[in-house]
Amino acid sequence: xxxxxxxxxxxxxxxxxxxxxxxxxxxxxxxxxxxxxxxxxxxxxxxxxxxxxxxxxxxxxxxxxxxxxxxxxxxxxxxxxxxxxxxxxxxxxxxxxxxxxxxxxxxxxxxxxxxxxxxxxxxxxxxxxxxxxxxxxxxxxxxxxxxxxxxxxxxxxxxxxxxxxxxxxxxxx
Amino acid sequence: xxxxxxxxxxxxxxxxxxxxxxxxxxxxxxxxxxxxxxxxxxxxxxxxxxxxxxxxxxxxxxxxxxxxxxxxxxxxxxxxxxxxxxxxxxxxxxxxxxxxxxxxxxxxxxxxxxxxxxxxxxxxxxxxxxxxxxxxxxxxxxxxxxxxxxxxxxxxxxxxxxxxxxxxxxxxxxxxxxxxxxxxxxxxxxxxxxxxxxxxxxxxxxxxxxxxxxxxxxxxxxxxxxxxxxxxxxxxxxxxxxxxxxxxxxxxxxxxxxxxxxxxxxxxxxxxxxxxxxxxxxxxxxxxxxxxxxxxxxxxxxxxxxxxxxxxxxxxxxxxxxxxxxxxxxxxxxxxxxxxxxxxxxxxxxxxxxxxxxxxxxxxxxxxxxxxxxxxxxxxxxxxxxxxxxxxxxxxxxxxxxxxxxxxxxxxxxxxxxxxxxxxxxxxxxxxxxxxxxxxxxxxxxxxxxxxxxxxxxxxxxxxxxxxxxxxxxxxxxxxxxxxxxxxxxxxxxxxxxxxxxxxxxxxxxxxxxxxxxxxxxxxxxxxxxxxxxxxxxxxxxxxxxxxxxxxxxxxxxxxxxxxxxxxxxxxxxxxxxxxxxxx
Numbered sequence: 119x120x121x122x123x124x125x126x127x128x129x130x131x132x133x134x135x136x137x138x139x140x141x142x143x144x145x146x147x148x149x150x151x152x153x154x155x156x157x158x159x160x161x162x163x164x165x166x167x168x169x170x171x172x173x174x175x176x177x178x179x180x181x182x183x184x185x186x187x188x189x190x191x192x193x194x195x196x197x198x199x200x201x202x203x204x205x206x207x208x209x210x211x212x213x214x215x216x217x218x219x220x221x222x223x224x225x226x227x228x229x230x231x232x233x234x235x236x237x238x239x240x241x242x243x244x245x246x247x248x249x250x251x252x253x254x255x256x257x258x259x260x261x262x263x264x265x266x267x268x269x270x271x272x273x274x275x276x277x278x279x280x281x282x283x284x285x286x287x288x289x290x291x
Numbered sequence: 292x293x294x295x296x297x298x299x300x301x302x303x304x305x306x307x308x309x310x311x312x313x314x315x316x317x318x319x320x321x322x323x324x325x326x327x328x329x330x331x332x333x334x335x336x337x338x339x340x341x342x343x344x345x346x347x348x349x350x351x352x353x354x355x356x357x358x359x360x361x362x363x364x365x366x367x368x369x370x371x372x373x374x375x376x377x378x379x380x381x382x383x384x385x386x387x388x389x390x391x392x393x394x395x396x397x398x399x400x401x402x403x404x405x406x407x408x409x410x411x412x413x414x415x416x417x418x419x420x421x422x423x424x425x426x427x428x429x430x431x432x433x434x435x436x437x438x439x440x441x442x443x444x445x446x447x448x449x450x451x452x453x454x455x456x457x458x459x460x461x462x463x464x465x466x467x468x469x470x471x472x473x474x475x476x477x478x479x480x481x482x483x484x485x486x487x488x489x490x491x492x493x494x495x496x497x498x499x500x501x502x503x504x505x506x507x508x509x510x511x512x513x514x515x516x517x518x519x520x521x522x523x524x525x526x527x528x529x530x531x532x533x534x535x536x537x538x539x540x541x542x543x544x545x546x547x548x549x550x551x552x553x554x555x556x557x558x559x560x561x562x563x564x565x566x567x568x569x570x571x572x573x574x575x576x577x578x579x580x581x582x583x584x585x586x587x588x589x590x591x592x593x594x595x596x597x598x599x600x601x602x603x604x605x606x607x608x609x610x611x612x613x614x615x616x617x618x619x620x621x622x623x624x625x626x627x628x629x630x631x632x633x634x635x636x637x638x639x640x641x642x643x644x645x646x647x648x649x650x651x652x653x654x655x656x657x658x659x660x661x662x663x664x665x666x667x668x669x670x671x672x673x674x675x676x677x678x679x680x681x682x683x684x685x686x687x688x689x690x691x692x693x694x695x696x697x698x699x700x701x702x703x704x705x706x707x708x709x710x711x712x713x714x715x716x717x718x719x720x721x722x723x724x725x726x727x728x729x730x731x732x733x734x735x736x737x738x739x740x741x742x743x744x745x746x747x748x749x750x751x752x753x754x755x756x757x758x759x760x761x762x763x764x765x766x767x768x769x770x771x772x773x774x775x776x777x778x779x780x781x782x783x784x785x786x787x788x789x790x791x792x793x794x795x796x797x798x799x800x801x802x803x804x805x806x807x808x809x810x811x812x813x814x815x816x817x818x819x820x821x822x823x824x825x826x827x828x829x830x831x832x833x834x835x836x837x838x839x840x841x842x843x844x845x846x847x848x849x850x851x852x853x854x855x856x857x858x859x860x861x862x863x864x865x866x867x868x869x870x871x872x873x874x875x
Contacts, residue, residue, distance in 0.1 A: 145637055146639065155312070155474075158312050158474060159312055162310065162312050162476055167475075167476060168312060168474070168475060168476055169440075169473055169474070169475050170312070170473065170474045170475075171469060171472065171473040171474075172472055173338075173416040173417070173468060173472055180637070180639055180640045180642070180840050181636065181637050181638055181639035181640075182636040182637040193475075194547045194548075194550045194551040194554075195547045195548050195550075195551035195617045196440075196469060196470075196473035196475075196544075196547065197469070197548075197616060197617050198617075199551070199552075199616070199617040199618040200616070200618045201618070212637070213637070216635050216636070242855070
C-alpha cells in the first residue's frame with residue numbers, strides 16, 4: 119500500500135490493512151455518482167482494491183443519492199457501516215444533515231468545501247470536480263491518478279477545464 | 292447512452308493491465324461474454340438493466356430488449372435448446388412474468404448452457420415488492436448460484452454455463468441490488484467461443500405433453516440428486532475455518548457484511564446455495580461451537596438447515612423485512628430486533644418540464660380517480676400532485692380500470708406508459724374491449740422506457756443497439772384491440788387535452804388518449820422561460836403544487852425559478868392565479 123504524499127492529515131487511515139471510507143451524498147443530477155466513479159478509478163489506478171456502492175433507478179429523478187467508496191488492500195463490505203465514514207463529501211446542505219451521523223468520531227467533514235464552492239465556482243456543473251479536488255488533499259493518491267481517473271470517466275471531455283476546477287478545489291480547503 | 296460509455300471505460304482500462312471498475316451487472320455480463328454467450332434477452336428493470344446494456348456492445352452476442360420477460364425467457368431458452376449459449380436476465384418481479392416457461396424449463400433441460408439471472412431488490416430501492424427469488428430456484432428445481440461481489444459475479448457466470456451443460460438444466464444466478472450496483476476491480480479476459488451444438492430432434496425431451504413431461508420429471512429428480520452431490524464437492528461452497536467458537540453460514544452479500552464484522556469467525560460461504568450441501572453443513576456445525584445463519588430477507592437457509600437436525604441461531608423475524616446493512620450484523624448475532632427506521636431520504640420527483648406533469652395536473656383538476664401503473668408516472672401518486680390512486684404491477688393500469696368500472700366506478704380512468712403498455716397493457720385492452728368495458732385509458736407516451744434509463748421498445752422503432760426496426764404504432768394497435776376512440780394529443784396543449792378528457796369521460800365508450808411528447812431526458816430542448824413578476828406575486832404557493840424542481844420558495848414567501856433547470860413548459864404560468872408568472 120502506498121504511503122501518503124500529503125502527510126499530516128489523518129495518520130490513522132494510512133496504516134497498512136486499513137480501508138479508506140468515503141461517503142458522497144447529494145441529490146439526483148448533481149454529479150454525485152460521477153464523483154464517486156472518479157474516486158474509485160483513482161484508487162484502482164494505484165492498485166488498491168476498490169468497492170463503490172450506490173443505488174440507481176428512482177434516484178435519477180431528483181431523489182437522495184449516496185455513494186460509498188471504500189479502498190484498501192482488501193475490501194469486504196461495499197457499504198460503510200454507520201459511524202465509520204472517514205470522509206463525508208456533501209453536495210447538498212439537507213443531505214449533509216441527513217448523513218453527518220455516518221461520520222466516525224474523528225472523521226473529516228468536507229462541508230466547508232461545499233460552502234466555499236459558492237464563492238469559488240461560477241459553473242455548478244463542476245461542483246463534483248471541485249469537491250474531489252478538496253477531498254484529494256486528504257487521500258494517499260497521486261495527483262496524476264486523479265487526472266487519469268477524471269479523463270477516463272469523462273471520456274477525455276474538457277480535460278483542461280476539469281484540471282483547473284480540480285486544482286481550484288484542492289487549493290480551496 | 293450505455294454503449295459509448297462502456298466502450299470508453301473498457302478501452303481506458305486496458306492501459307491498466309485489463310482491470311476495469313465494473314458493477315455486478317457489468318461483471319456478470321463480461322463473464323457471460325467471455326464464456327462464449329451468443330444470445331441474450333431481457334426487459335429493463337432495476338437493478339438488472341445494465342446486464343443487457345453491457346452485452347449489447349459486443350457484436351458476437353445477439354442481444355434484445357424483449358416485449359416482456361416471458362418472451363425474453365422463451366427466446367433465450369429456445370436459443371439454448373437450438374444449440375448456443377444463452378442468457379435471460381430480469382429484476383425479481385420480472386421473473387413472475389416469466390414463470391410459465393420457467394417452471395417447465397428444468398424438465399426440458401437445455402441444449403448448450405442457459406443461465407438465468409435474477410436482480411432482487413431487498414430494501415425496495417426501486418420496486419413494488421421485496422420478494423426473495425431464492426424460492427423460485429426451489430419451486431422450479433433449478434440450481435442456484437449466489438455471488439457475493441462483482442468479481443465473483445463474473446466467475447460465477449462462467450461456472451453457471453458449465454454446470455448448465457454438465458447437468459442439462461438452466462442455472463439461476465441470484466444477485467441483489469447491492470451486488471448489481473456495487474463496482475469493483477474486475478479482471479478482464481479473452482472470450483472463448485462456445486461452438487454451436489447441432490439441434491437433434493428429441494420429441495420426448497422437448498415436447499412437454501403430459502406423458503413426456505412425466506418421464507422428464509423423473510429425469511429431473513435424478514438430475515437434482517446429482518446436483519446435490521455436486522453441491523457437496525464444489526469449491527463454490529467454501530469453508531473458512533478460523534476461530535472455532537463462532538461459525539457463520541451465509542451466502543451472497545450477507546457474507547461480505549458478516550466477514551467485515553467478524554473477520555476472525557469461521558465461515559461456510561454458500562456460493563452454490565441450492566441444492567444445499569447437507570453433509571458439508573453438518574460437518575461445519577460439528578467443527579464450531581455456535582453456528583449463526585446470516586441471510587437477507589426470508590429465512591430460507593435457516594429453515595432448510597434446521598430441517599437437517601442441526602442446532603443453529605438465526606435472525607429475529609423483524610429482519611425478514613428490509614435490506615441488510617453492515618451495522619445490523621451484530622444485532623442479528625445478539626438476537627436483537629431490527630431497529631425501526633424512519634426514512635428521511637428525499638423523494639424522487641418528475642423532472643423539470645416532464646410532460647407527465649401536465650397530465651397529472653389535469654387529472655387532479657378534474658378530480659378523477661385514476662388507476663396507475665409502473666414507470667416514472669407512478670410518481671404522480673406523490674403529493675402535492677397526488678392524482679394516481681392504485682398501482683400494483685406492470686399492466687394493472689388497464690385491468691384495474693376495467694375492474695373499477697365493473698364495480699361501478701364512473702368514470703373509470705387508467706394511466707399507463709408506452710413501454711409498459713407494450714409489455715403487458717395490450718392484453719388488458721383487448722380484454723376490456725372483448726368484455727364490453729367502458730372507460731378512459733391514457734397512454735403517456737414519452738417514446739422510451741424512462742425510469743430504467745431510457746431503453747428503446749417496439750413503439751420506438753429502434754433496437755437495443757440503436758438500429759432502426761419495424762415500429763409498433765400505438766394508435767393502430769389500440770384501434771385493432773377494440774378501443775372505440777383513439778386520440779393523440781400533445782400534453783403541453785392543455786386546453787385541448789382537458790376538453791378531450793372531459794368529452795371522453797362523458798361518453799359511454801372505451802377510449803384511449805395517447806398523450807405524446809418525448810421524455811425530457813431525450814429531448815433536451817428549451818422553450819422560452821416564463822417571466823416572474825415579483826410585485827404581482829400574492830405568495831399563495833399554488834405554483835408549488837405542480838412540484839416542479841426548478842421552482843423554490845424564498846424566505847420572504849416569493850419564489851425563484853431556476854433558469855438552468857427550467858425547460859419553458861409554462862405549466863407554472865398556467866396555474867398561477869394572480870398572474871405573477873407569465874408566458875414570455
